[in-house]
Amino acid sequence: MTIKKTTMNFIDELKWRGMIHDMMPGTEHEFSKGITTAYIGFDPTADSLHIGSLVQIMILVHLQKSGHKPIALVGGATGMVGDPTGRTSERNMLDDETLQKNLKGIRSQLEKFLDFKSGANAAEMVNNYDWFKDFSFLDFIRDVGKHITVNYMMAKDSVKSRLESGMSFTEFSYQLVQGYDFYWLWKNKKCTVQLGGSDQWGNIVTGTELIRRKAGGDAFAVTTPLLKKADGSKFGKSAGGNVWLDKTKTSPYKFYQYWINTSDEDASNYIKIFTLKSKPEIDELIKEHLAVPHLRLLQKELAKDITIRVHSVEDFEAAVHASEILFKKDEEAIAGLNALPEDVFNDIFEGVPQAEIALVDFNSGISIIDALVLKSNFFSSNGEARRSLKENAVSINKSKVSEDKILTTSDLIKGKYVLVQKGKKNYYLIKAN
RNA sequence: GGGGAAAUACUCAAGCGGUCAACGAGGACAGACUGUAAAUCUGUUGGCCAAGCCUUCGUAGGUUCGAAUCCUGCUUUCCCCA
Numbered sequence A: 001m002t003i004k005k006t007t008m009n010f011i012d013e014l015k016w017r018g019m020i021h022d023m024m025p026g027t028e029h030e031f032s033k034g035i036t037t038a039y040i041g042f043d044p045t046a047d048s049l050h051i052g053s054l055v056q057i058m059i060l061v062h063l064q065k066s067g068h069k070p071i072a073l074v075g076g077a078t079g080m081v082g083d084p085t086g087r088t089s090e091r092n093m094l095d096d097e098t099l100q101k102n103l104k105g106i107r108s109q110l111e112k113f114l115d116f117k118s119g120a121n122a123a124e125m126v127n128n129y130d131w132f133k134d135f136s137f138l139d140f141i142r143d144v145g146k147h148i149t150v151n152y153m154m155a156k157d158s159v160k161s162r163l164e165s166g167m168s169f170t171e172f173s174y175q176l177v178q179g180y181d182f183y184w185l186w187k188n189k190k191c192t193v194q195l196g197g198s199d200q201w202g203n204i205v206t207g208t209e210l211i212r213r214k215a216g217g218d219a220f221a222v223t224t225p226l227l228k229k230a231d232g233s234k235f236g237k238s239a240g241g242n243v244w245l246d247k248t249k250t251s252p253y254k255f256y257q258y259w260i261n262t263s264d265e266d267a268s269n270y271i272k273i274f275t276l277k278s279k280p281e282i283d284e285l286i287k288e289h290l291a292v293p294h295l296r297l298l299q300k301e302l303a304k305d306i307t308i309r310v311h312s313v314e315d316f317e318a319a320v321h322a323s324e325i326l327f328k329k330d331e332e333a334i335a336g337l338n339a340l341p342e343d344v345f346n347d348i349f350e351g352v353p354q355a356e357i358a359l360v361d362f363n364s365g366i367s368i369i370d371a372l373v374l375k376s377n378f379f380s381s382n383g384e385a386r387r388s389l390k391e392n393a394v395s396i397n398k399s400k401v402s403e404d405k406i407l408t409t410s411d412l413i414k415g416k417y418v419l420v421q422k423g424k425k426n427y428y429l430i431k432a433n
Numbered sequence B: 001g002g003g004g005a006a007a008u009a010c011u012c013a014a015g016c017g018g019u020c021a022a023c024g025a026g027g028a029c030a031g032a033c034u035g036u037a038a039a040u041c042u043g044u045u046g047g048c049c050a051a052g053c054c055u056u057c058g059u060a061g062g063u064u065c066g067a068a069u070c071c072u073g074c075u076u077u078c079c080c081c082a
Helices: A010-016 A027-032 A051-065 A096-110 A137-143 A150-154 A174-189 A198-215 A252-260 A264-274 A279-291 A297-310 A313-327 A330-339 A342-348 A359-364 A368-374 A382-390
Strands: A037-042 A069-074 A124-127 A191-197 A220-224 A354-357 A394-396 A417-422 A426-432
Touching (some): A010 A027, A010 A051, A010 A220, A051 A264, A096 A124, A264 A279, A279 A297, A313 A330, A368 A382, A368 A394, A382 A394
Parallel strands (some): A037 A069, A354 A426
Antiparallel strands (some): A417 A426
């Protein structure tokens, strides 16, 4: 994609958006010198990035917008070692095949956000495996290890916290490997700044230290705050786990819903971080939102902006359409569903758990519990289904049902579907055939 | 190498021979209230053919009418001494 330039300087831009946690002295001056190259590393632990990495992606986007050159590093080598930061136990190593698959997936996602083609500040993607693959162990400990003392490495929190429980030499070496990445990029790509989450500070500093001791060079760092929700829970997780950028892992509908469900408190922060809207625009939105909070303008703008950029306008529109229908009240919603063409109907429920039940069963009638457990596995046990029914949590076709409900052909929408809900937001679909 | 302590459900954590499917807290899920927010209040949180029955308290045995609770072996973790 192409990137429109802004005039605001990079650091100021990040500052008002609340995206800076810490910065090395001299960093601002570095960016004022002209086109500056900076990099962020992405961990290839899965074949898709999730919305946690979206913060880092946005940083690179801002960097490029303010005229600097972003480098996205995918860690083919570091992925083989495993970053101990924030981990309490030794990490499983990835095998080569998975690693390659993951790198490929991540690469294609990054291409959606950054401009890799045009101009002096075109983004670049690098894989640290390229410079590590022919670097022998002996050469590494002589050329790199010599410059950093064990005392220095042990002082890092990521290491200290693991001294009790144990840590392999492999993970202990991680900071040196990442540090060398920075050195390599500094030397070969004139990359003078490393960006990253605040948990990466220790690793980044090892890099600047290596550059200083090995080559007497200057290098800088900016870290972003780790996102948390206002209630203290982890950002980027929904009931089903991570929220992924890959639509086969997290459907656009669910993706959109994740953002729509953002609390007011978080929404005003997120909109600064995850959208490219200008300060006046955002200030205005927040003001409007405060005046009429129940309209949830912020959440809608946030969800719209991100869904479109991560997926597409079409995906966004489909998600809104689906949301409108699903969250309408009772009869209205059923009428809406009945009116839908079959393919749209299927799109809406893509990504919703589905089960097929034979049409003949409907003729004779199916008890609600059998339908929810035995026939579909929507609930994991009869007890759980009974419990939910008692709690008045289960709806069939948008109306609450009790334990004695029997499903028959008259419950079929479009003669084929039964819409099941647990609570307000969990949908399941039964297909008769 | 010697000595001591501990292992309980998603997590922390009670329990120390029957009244224990196991206190309590957190989390999670649901209900009410709302705005598909937050906060608050309430309920639920092993399974089943459900006033009953079955399987659970690291693991394998044993004592006992009866064990999460006592004994023995094993495994793992932590602490102290060398």
